[in-house]
Structure formats: C-alpha cells, structure tokens
Amino acid sequence: MRPTKLTTCLLAATCLLVTSLADARMYRYKDDNGQMVISNTVPQEASTRGYEILNSQGRVVDRVDPAPTEEELQQRAEEERRQQEAAEQRERDKALLRRYRHPDDAVRALHRKIDELEGLNQLKQGNISVIESQLDSEQSKAADLERSGRDIPESTLDKIDRLEQQIRELEAEINAQNREMEKIRESYVEDIERLEVITEQDRTLPLDPDAARESR
Structure with missing residues (x-):
C-alpha cells in the first residue's frame, strides 16, 4: 500500500520525537539548601557549585566542576608565579654555567x-x-x-x-x-x-x- 500524506507526516513526527528524547539532557545539581535537584535547566547560582549532565536514561555523561573560590584562585596564581620564577632561575643558571x-x-x-x-x-x-x-x-x-x-x-x-x-x-x-x-x-x-x-x-x-x- 502506498503511504498516505498523513501517515508520512506522523512517521516523521515520531522520528523527530524519538530523536529529541534520545538527545534530551537533564542536569543534576544541589540547590541553595543542599538538596539534590534534577532539572532541564541549571540556575546561575547553582551552576557555580558544579553540576552533572544526564542523558535520557539518567546516566551521567559529563560533569562541570564548581567555580574556583577566591582562595583557590589565589593559590593558582601563587603556584603559577612560583613556576615562572623557577623557570627564570633555571635559565639564569644555564647562562651562568655557560660563563663559569x-x-x-x-x-x-x-x-x-x-x-x-x-x-x-x-x-x-x-x-x-x-x-x-x-x-x-x-x-x-x-x-x-x-x-x-x-x-x-x-x-x-x-x-x-x-x-x-x-x-x-x-x-x-x-x-x-x-x-x-x-x-x-x-x-x-x-x-x-x-x-x-x-x-x-x-x-x-x-x-x-x-x-x-x-x-x-
């Protein structure tokens, strides 16, 4: 039997729905009270605490780490400074050993x-x-x-x-x-x-x- 125009449209809509469901993403995060929440969006204030991305079967497919604290940012900057100073000292040492x-x-x-x-x-x-x-x-x-x-x-x-x-x-x-x-x-x-x-x-x-x- 030749498919009717209506049947074709229904099949296309069904495929689109199945694809959308397969691609659906949910997010799991903790709210301001520390309670675990699953939603299709992540509030801005919750995103800074980090969250997990779930697929349509509820499995974790990715994780977003929490935003670093001010103390962590300072520690990173201090570590980068120490590494830079160490690299510069190594170069000075090499130059010194070339002379003496x-x-x-x-x-x-x-x-x-x-x-x-x-x-x-x-x-x-x-x-x-x-x-x-x-x-x-x-x-x-x-x-x-x-x-x-x-x-x-x-x-x-x-x-x-x-x-x-x-x-x-x-x-x-x-x-x-x-x-x-x-x-x-x-x-x-x-x-x-x-x-x-x-x-x-x-x-x-x-x-x-x-x-x-x-x-x-």
Missing part, C-alpha cells in the same frame, strides 16, 4: 674587573694630582700679584676656575666609579654564591683581590 664552570672562575673574573676599575681610578687620581699642581702654581701667581697691589688678569682667574672644575669633575667620576664598583662586587658575589649551589663546589679564592694577591 667553577665558583673560582667567577672570583677571578671579579678580581679582573675590580683591578680594571681601580686602575682607572688611580689614573684619574694621578690626573687630579697634576691639575692640583697647576692650580697651586696659578694660585701662587695670583697671590703674588695681590701682594704687589696689582690686578689679577681675567685669564688667570678663568684658568683657576677651570682647573678647580676639572678637579671636581674627576672627583665626582671617581666617586661614581666607586659606587659602580660596589654594585659590580655585589653582583659577582651573588653569582659566586649561586655557582656554589648549582655546582655543589665551594670557592677556594678570597673575594678581595688584595687578599688574593697576598696569598699567592
């Missing part, structure tokens, strides 16, 4: 750097001594002129001012370099101490270059 194989290698590098900077300071101090000698000469000439009642030439006064300014600038450079030297020393000491940890070897050389020279 033993803490004494870093100590020797520190000695060379300090010797270099101290040599520059000594050079500048020698320049100051030369300029101070020139300044004493110019100031003596100016004093002799004053005692004799004569005017001090403008060129002499300018030269005195210029020499004094040069001394101040060199002294400022020495002071700045001393501060930089201390920062460098602290940085090297930090590297040396870290090398002792990651290589499991202690330094055998003194940190002070003068003490190292005396021990030779």
Whole structure:
C-alpha cells in the first residue's frame, strides 16, 4: 500500500520525537539548601557549585566542576608565579654555567674587573694630582700679584676656575666609579654564591683581590 500524506507526516513526527528524547539532557545539581535537584535547566547560582549532565536514561555523561573560590584562585596564581620564577632561575643558571664552570672562575673574573676599575681610578687620581699642581702654581701667581697691589688678569682667574672644575669633575667620576664598583662586587658575589649551589663546589679564592694577591 502506498503511504498516505498523513501517515508520512506522523512517521516523521515520531522520528523527530524519538530523536529529541534520545538527545534530551537533564542536569543534576544541589540547590541553595543542599538538596539534590534534577532539572532541564541549571540556575546561575547553582551552576557555580558544579553540576552533572544526564542523558535520557539518567546516566551521567559529563560533569562541570564548581567555580574556583577566591582562595583557590589565589593559590593558582601563587603556584603559577612560583613556576615562572623557577623557570627564570633555571635559565639564569644555564647562562651562568655557560660563563663559569667553577665558583673560582667567577672570583677571578671579579678580581679582573675590580683591578680594571681601580686602575682607572688611580689614573684619574694621578690626573687630579697634576691639575692640583697647576692650580697651586696659578694660585701662587695670583697671590703674588695681590701682594704687589696689582690686578689679577681675567685669564688667570678663568684658568683657576677651570682647573678647580676639572678637579671636581674627576672627583665626582671617581666617586661614581666607586659606587659602580660596589654594585659590580655585589653582583659577582651573588653569582659566586649561586655557582656554589648549582655546582655543589665551594670557592677556594678570597673575594678581595688584595687578599688574593697576598696569598699567592
């Protein structure tokens, strides 16, 4: 028999209903009073506590975890920060080991750097001594002129001012370099101490270059 139009429509509707029932999803969650509820929707306030998704046979097919608490979020952020710091420390350690194989290698590098900077300071101090000698000469000439009642030439006064300014600038450079030297020393000491940890070897050389020279 040829199916009628009505029969065809009924069959289609039946198939659609069966498919809808097979695909039906229910949700199981706890309400505000802690009671278990099964529904075809999940209220917003209940969704944050987590829920289960059931199929048409009432079996659990998926679970949605509760939203993390503020404390849990802080713990996660703290753990991520620790992991990031650990990763950065590993990279710094790798770079350090590429430069030095033993803490004494870093100590020797520190000695060379300090010797270099101290040599520059000594050079500048020698320049100051030369300029101070020139300044004493110019100031003596100016004093002799004053005692004799004569005017001090403008060129002499300018030269005195210029020499004094040069001394101040060199002294400022020495002071700045001393501060930089201390920062460098602290940085090297930090590297040396870290090398002792990651290589499991202690330094055998003194940190002070003068003490190292005396021990030779």
